[in-house]
Structures are given as C-alpha cells and as structure tokens.
Amino acid sequence: MANKKVFDVRLLRRLFSFARPYKRSFYGSITMTVLLAILSPVRPYLIQLTVDKYIANQWIQALITVSIIQVGLLLLETVVRFLFSYLTNWLGQSVIKDLRVTVYKKISHLNLAFFDKTPIGTLTTRTINDIEAINDIFSEGLISIIADVLMIVAILAVMLVQDWRLTLISLSPFPLLILATYIFKESVNKSFYQVRNAVAALNAFVQEHITGMVVVQAFSGEKRESVKFKKINREHRTANIDAIFAYSVFFPVVEIILASSLGLMVWYGANQVLNYQVTQGVMIAFIMYLNMLFRPLRVLADKFNTLQMGMVACERVFKVLDSDEYLPDTGTLTAQNLQGAITFEHVSFAYKADDYVLKNISFEVKPGDTVAIVGHTGSGKTTMISILNRLYDVQQGHILLDGKNIRDYKLSEVRSRIGVVLQDVFLFAGSIYENITLRNPAITREMVENAARLIGMHEFITQLPGGFDYAVMERGSTLSLGQRQLISFVRALLYNPAILILDEATSSVDTESEMLIQHAIDKLISDRTAIVIAHRLSTISKADKIIVLDKGEIKEMGTHEELLKKEGFYFKLHSMQFKKVADKI
C-alpha cells in the first residue's frame, strides 16, 4: 500500500501495453483531454470581454455574436465531455476484458502445486475484483487525473496572464486546501484498504459457508456462524463509516476554502475596480475560474486513491501473470498410438521438499492389463495416479509410457490419452450432455447416446426431465454420487483413452446401482490399460496385478490369489476391509 506505487512507471507501462490494440480510443481520449483543457478557460474569458467591452460600449451586434459563440462552445464542450467519458470507459472495459481472459488462461495452465498453496478465493479476487479496480485506472484514474491537471494548468495560466496579483491573492488559501486534501486522502485510503479486506473476508465467508451449509446445519452451527458473520459485517460497516466521515468533513472544508478564496478575491478585486486597476469583467471571470479550479481539486484526492488502488490491484494481477509455476512442456513425442504400457522406475515423490509421500516405487503394467492399487488411507494411492497423469513431476526416478519417459511426450498428448474418473466427480452447471462432451465439438449426440447405452446409463438419463438436456445444478448436487460417477464413466469412454485411471467411489450404493456401476467399470476397463484405486472386492480380485501400498512404499505386489496365499499385509488388509463384503457375496 505504499504511496510510491501511484506512479510506478514500470507497472503503468506494462498496463498500457494492454491498451495497444485500442490505440485509436486511447489517442482519442487523450485528444479530448487536451481539448477540454483548452476549452475550459475560453467561456469565462468571453464573459469578461462581453462585460468589459460589448456591454460597456453597448455593441449589440457583438453581444449577439458572442452569445451565439458561447452557446456553440457549450455544446462543443458537452460533446467533448461525452466523448471523453465514453472513450475512457470503453478503453477500460476493453483492456480488462483482455486482461481477464489472459489471467484466466494463465491460471488454467498453472501447475497443480500452485493451487495447493493458493486459496480459491484469492484467485477469484484476482480475476474479478482486482481487474475491476484496474478498469478504474482508465475510466476514473490516470487519464482523468491528466485531464484535471491540464485543465488546472490552463486556467491558472490564463488567470496569471489576466492579473497575477489578483490570482495570488485568490489562491492564498490554497496551502490549506492541499493540507486538507492530503489528510483526507490518507484517511480515506486507510478506510478503503480496510473496506477491501472486509469485503474479501465477507466473500470468503459466504462462499465457504454456502458450500459447506450441510456441515453448518448438521452440527447446528447456524447461530455460532451468524455471530462470526456479524463480526465481519461490523468491521465492514466501521471501515465504510470511517470513509464516509472523512468525506463528510472534507467537502464542507473545501467549500469553506473556496468561499475564503472568493471572499479574498472580491475584497481585493473590488478595491482594485474602484481604483480602475481591475475591470468588472475580470472579476466575474475570476469567480468562474475559481469555481472551475475547485471542481477538479475537490475530486482529485479521490481519483488518486482510485489510481492507487488500481495500481495495487495491477501489481497483484501481474504477479499471477508472472508466475512461472508451469510443468515444463518440452517433450515432443505424440501419444496418438499409445499402447498403454506403464513402467515406474524407482519413483519417489514429495509435495513439499523432502517430505516424500511415495518412496522408491517400481512396477510394470502391460498394455491392456488392469492394476488395482490398494492401501490404507493416506498411503499415497491418489498421489500415484496424479503423477501418472503428470499433474506433478516426480523428484526421483522415471515414469515410462510405452518405454519412453513421460516428460518426453507433449503434456497435452499425455493428458489426452490418459482418461481419469475421480471419486468425487465434478460436474459443471449445464446440461448432462455438456458435462459429458465438455464442449468438445468432435463428439456427436449419437456418440454420447451410444456410450451411455454401453455404460448402461441411457435409460436413467432419458428418464430425467429433459433427458440429456437435464440441467445439472452446480457441482451436480441434484444427482447421487453413484449417478455422477456413471456420468463421468460415459465421459471417459467417449474420450477413448489408451490408459484409464479410475478412483472407485467408496460410498455404498444400492444393489441396482452397484450392478450398473460394476457393469460400467467392466466395460470401461476392458481393452485398455487401467489403473484402479480399488475399493470393490470384485474389481480387485479380477485385476491382473494388485499393488499394495503402505506409507508410500510398495508392500506387496501380485494377483489376488498369490497375495492371499502369502498371508501377509494384503491378507490382513483384505480380511479387515473386505471380509464383511466378501461374506455377503
């Protein structure tokens, strides 16, 4: 929040590079700025002429001409003001549209490790609120300040040329104005900073609590949470009231300073008029000049704050743009004909430096085989599939696909040939159809329907109101977990990946759904390599290979029968986790 940031040239230059495609409106608004500065002192000057020459000498014709010119000038000024306001806002909106898209694109390509340490709320604020503040740099900040300063300079210059003594006398209360403006700016700045923090806290609170309303209500936490919400709102109100207080004090103070300025001018000017040193026209013009000077001065402090807030936002947004947390994508291999062989060679991985959650993992999967990964919670199963999909790069060892290092493939190729079905299926607000195709135009309706038939979902979907056009609510909350997973099965099948990663849902479903899911899984994993974090005994027992993970290490590996025969770790795990299920079967 340092003051220096208002004119951080490096930042401004970078921001204005986004205005480059809109050069015409940029130069247009600058032209309007200059025109406004030139036009401002003309009307008071013409009034001075009118009073001193045309009225004093009763030059009727000149009086009529000058009145027409005045009306013309007024109209011209209105048009210029309109163009100025329209162009600066147009420019601002166009720049932030581009900036938002750039930031979103950037965020969507960042590596997952970045999201592990950056809260969602922060990224939403960067793409929405901060960029809105940047718009203000164009619409209310920089160009507007330049316009005001130019106008002030033009008026001051005309005043000084007209009568420098009268100008100095009228402006003698100005240091007071500068002091008042400075105090006002500082206090409003501080309050606005607090307001912004309070708004961020409000956003985060509401977002989190609406998402987690089930937990709040289930644990009867409504009252406790309301108290917390009230507290944040109180901070928001206090910060806003502090700002309002500063405004309420500042504006009357400016009026008093303007009145003293006018008073001093009239007192000195009237004396001079009596001594024939100053004309009546000059005095009238000066009243207008002083009013014109105070108008921008009154809002200048506000505009500086806007600019300052915009610059802080700008710096934050650029920080996201400068983030280089990408996975290196230097590979050149394509994966169109991937057979699906997977090799892990002494792979170790840590999310945080040296805190290894996978240690020295080695195994092989032949194309078309199904591998089940089992292990206690926290043993590293999800991590294993994340590194296989190259969401993270491993620190030690290698992962090979068809015998070639996963890093030698283009990242997009790896991801497009490896399909993922996660346990907690994320559905977007939209139709079921859109959730299945993910807006890929290459996938036709017929293909979707066929895939749904194959998975055994077709009947269920067509029975929903609207069928495939059934509107899925946010995060798919109106569908059951099993139904959501089945939809993601259809999605995965359509993308026809060479390798399928499946994180089986642990939730228990009714027998009918269980059969549907089992059938769907069988369909999905046949004819392709499949890595399944398995919770169903039937999936595990059918797997070509079972990898038993414990605390990040492979404890045992083999088929169901082999491992049971061993009577080791898997045997114990099996009797603990699957006994009950097995008894039922």
Ligand SMILES: Nc1ncnc2c1ncn2[C@@H]1O[C@H](COP(=O)(O)OP(=O)(O)OP(=O)(O)O)[C@@H](O)[C@H]1O
């Ligand atoms: N994004 C992350 N950042 C830091 N640590 C993580 C992250 N994700 C997981 N971990 C840690 O890595 C370890 C392995 O987690 P992982 O999710 O792979 O286990 P899991 O076997 O899939 O567990 P579960 O069966 O409960 O899903 C855990 O100790 C976990 O705390």
